[in-house]
Amino acid sequence: MIRLAEPGQERDAHVGLVYSTDAVRDEGLAAFVGTGLQRGEKVLLMAEPDDHTWQGPLALRGVDAGRAAREGSLATLDPPRFYPSQGQAALVERMLATGRPGLRLAADAEAALGYLGEAGYRRVEQEMEHLCAVRPVALLCQLRADTTLGQAPVPPLPAMIDAHLHALHGPCVTVSRDCHGVQLTGDLDLDCGGLVEAVLGRDTQDGAKDDASAAMVIVVDLSELDFMDVAGFRALLAGTKCWRERGGVLVLAGAHGLVRRVIEVVGGRHRGDVILT
Numbered sequence: 001m002i003r004l005a006e007p008g009q010e011r012d013a014h015v016g017l018v019y020s021t022d023a024v025r026d027e028g029l030a031a032f033v034g035t036g037l038q039r040g041e042k043v044l045l046m047a048e049p050d051d052h053t054w055q056g057p058l059a060l061r062g063v064d065a066g067r068a069a070r071e072g073s074l075a076t077l078d079p080p081r082f083y084p085s086q087g088q089a090a091l092v093e094r095m096l097a098t099g100r101p102g103l104r105l106a107a108d109a110e111a112a113l114g115y116l117g118e119a120g121y122r123r124v125e126q127e128m129e130h131l132c133a134v135r136p137v138a139l140l141c142q143l144r145a146d147t148t149l150g151q152a153p154v155p156p157l158p159a160m161i162d163a164h165l166h167a168l169h170g171p172c173v174t175v176s177r178d179c180h181g182v183q184l185t186g187d188l189d190l191d192c193g194g195l196v197e198a199v200l201g202r203d204t205q206d207g208a209k210d211d212a213s214a215a216m217v218i219v220v221d222l223s224e225l226d227f228m229d230v231a232g233f234r235a236l237l238a239g240t241k242c243w244r245e246r247g248g249v250l251v252l253a254g255a256h257g258l259v260r261r262v263i264e265v266v267g268g269r270h271r272g273d274v275i276l277t
Contacts (some may be wrong), residue, residue, distance in 0.1 A: 013132035016109070016164030017142045018157070018195055022057070024171055025142055029054070029106060030061035032140045036104035037068050041136075042095050046107040047076040079115040082107065088127045092137055102136035109143040109160050118159055125163035147171060149193030149235050161202045170195040173225075177203065181219030181251075187227040193235030200239025204248065217275075218243060223254025228262050237274075244273040251275045 015032075019025040036043045045054065058065045068074035082105075084091050095103045105128075113121045128139050141163065145154045147170050161168065168175045170192040174185040182203065188196060204218060218240060222228070240250045250273060255263055260276070263269065269276050 013138040014129050014164065015138075015140055015167040015169060016160055017140060017169045018145050018147060018160065018171075019142065020144065020146050020148075020171060020191075025144070026057035026061065028169065029140070029142070030058050030063050032104065032106060032138070033058060033065070033074070034061070034063045036102070036138070037063065037073055039102060040073070040100065041102035041104050042098065042100040043068070043074045043104045044082065044095065044106070045074070045076045046079060046082040046105075046111065048078050049076070051076070079111065083112070083116060083120075083124060088124055088131060092131050092135060096135065096137075102138070104138045104140070106140040106142065109141045110154075110156050112141070113156050113159065121159055122163065125159075129163075145195075147192045147195040149190050149197065149231050149238070151194050153194065153198050157198055158202060161199050168195075168199065175199050181221060181253075183221040183224060185224040188225055188232030188235065189227065189229045190231035193231050193238075196232070197235045197239040200236065201242070204240055204243035217249040217251050219251045219253055221253050222259055223256065225255070225259050228259040230262060230266055233262055233266055249273055249275060251277060253277045 017025065017028045019028065033043050033045075047054065055065045065074055082091070092103060109121075112124070116124060125141075128137075131137050132139055141160065143154070143156055143160045145157055165177045172187040172189065173192045173196065175196060176183045176185070177199070182200065184196065200218070200220070220236060236250065236252070237244075240248070244250060252263060252274065255276060263276055
């Protein structure tokens, strides 16, 4: 289940949604769009003019997209208009000038990468990260990917991971990162283990650029994790394998209840390269 925040409770305005089924995508998109419409914000979806496939799923989840479109609260823009040559700030300021209290944008990451290229996508995401921090703007980026542990990651996933440090939602887990480490919220099991492995692998790969990184630790905060099975613990190990082989240490902080019990049963407490606090 996607745990997008309720109105007024968003942890961050720039979020990524990695989904494996249309139902998961539609649930996340409906929560994001519905929140914006309830607040009277302007909502923009990246879509081709003749693409109306998103309307039905939103309607099934209580979002009257047709009415919102007629009232001017919701609109679709094709990629050239969604990503204007003048930059995202120009689009944001034009939309906020209508008097709406905020702006929400939703885009498909693979389509954005196809239109912008990887360098352009990263540039736009950096600009949107800034705009989300300083203006009443929220951005939801969506990417279809099989997040099952052991599946090869889709090519756009690394760029998606790099662009969404604060809130990357998987099928049942949310991954948040800052200077202190990685925090997992929700459930960690086979279905989303591939996403967690990819995020940890990306973070430890970046850390490897520093020769001193092998003497450092990576902290994964499990205090907000409600459930983890053996496959979930294997994802933590797989994502940090190269890091630990170079001498790095994985610190698992805040594990409690069943999560802590799983780690203890599979030997996580007695590994020299894993510390359970």
